[in-house]
Amino acid sequence: MRATPLPAGWPADRPLAISVNVMLEGWTDDSAPGIGPMGNPLKAGVLDLQARSWAEYGPKVGAWRLLDILDRMQLRAVFYVSGVIAERYADLLAAIVEAGHVVGAHGWSQNIIPAYQTTEDEEFDLARCIAVIERSAGSRPPGWLSPRCTPSARTSALLAQKGFDWHADFFDFDLPYRHQTAAGPILAVPFTMEVNDMPLYVRYGNEPEAFTRLLERLVSSWPRLGRPAGCLDITVHAHVFGRPFGAIEFMTALEAARRYSEWAWLTEHRSLAELFAAGD
Secondary structure, three states: OOOOOOOOOOOOOOOEEEEEEEEEOOOOOOOOOOOOOOOOOOOOOOOOHHHHHHHHHHHHHHHHHHHHHHHHOOOOOEEEEOHHHHHHOHHHHHHHHHOOOEEEEOOOOOOOOHHHOOHHHHHHHHHHHHHHHHHHHOOOOOEEOOHHHOOOOOHHHHHHHOOOOEEEEEOOOOOOEEEEEOOEEEEEEEOOOOOEHHHHHHHOOOOOHHHHHHHHHHHHOHHHHOOOOEEEEEEEEOOOOOOHHHHHHHHHHHHHHHOOOOOEEEEOHHHHHHHHHHOO
16 A cells, blocks of 8 residues: 655654544524434424434533543544534533634534535535634634535535635545645545444444444554554544443543554544644
8 A cells, every 4th residue: 555654743653643523513493313312213394302302412411521521531622513502502612612622613503414505505604604613612613524524516615715724524535635626725634434423323223332342443453454644533422422321432432542552642633634734
């Protein structure tokens, strides 16, 4: 496999960068999560109030618990936040920033997918997402991850035009790279899905321990691949693994990652973006 040069500042002899992400998601008042713990979706046209209540656990309880865990473990993360959450829970965003974490943008609402939007609607939602996060967090979001990780064909260019540092809707490479758009370049930060509570636990029904088991299998076996440089994400949703059963697993996974510091290091997307931007 062809080796990719690493930027200055990448820890020597540690080829695997493990980023910590917290998804802090919300839905508009007329919508609810399409996937929830009950499994059986309601018939079309019926608002699922159970799923809405389940999702509200994230900003009310789960995010605060995850903040406590990250503080105790002295780790920093990117919190990818929906605009509607930034609007409703300004105190939470202030606490995230005060704790030293990064607030990235995660769309206006999780039921609004950029790939479905018109140009005008996408531009409108992007602008109000930036504005409300800046108001609640005290600074503009430097990075973006679309709802469902599904951008439109114009999303990267809109982000570059608005001055975003990175765009994380990329799954085609092991390392960040410069992505060219009609509005100029933006850094593509790869987002891995293997260690993510939403597909593993909610969608596919694995037991919580699968989260740590898969993470440790990947990280412990990295030298067997020849120690290539690459990125891996540990991703939790505040309304899913912010609950006690998930928070315990989140802690366990982070502890497991730290055991392999000989070749792996914990970081977050902003730090990776800064490393690769500085190397351009």
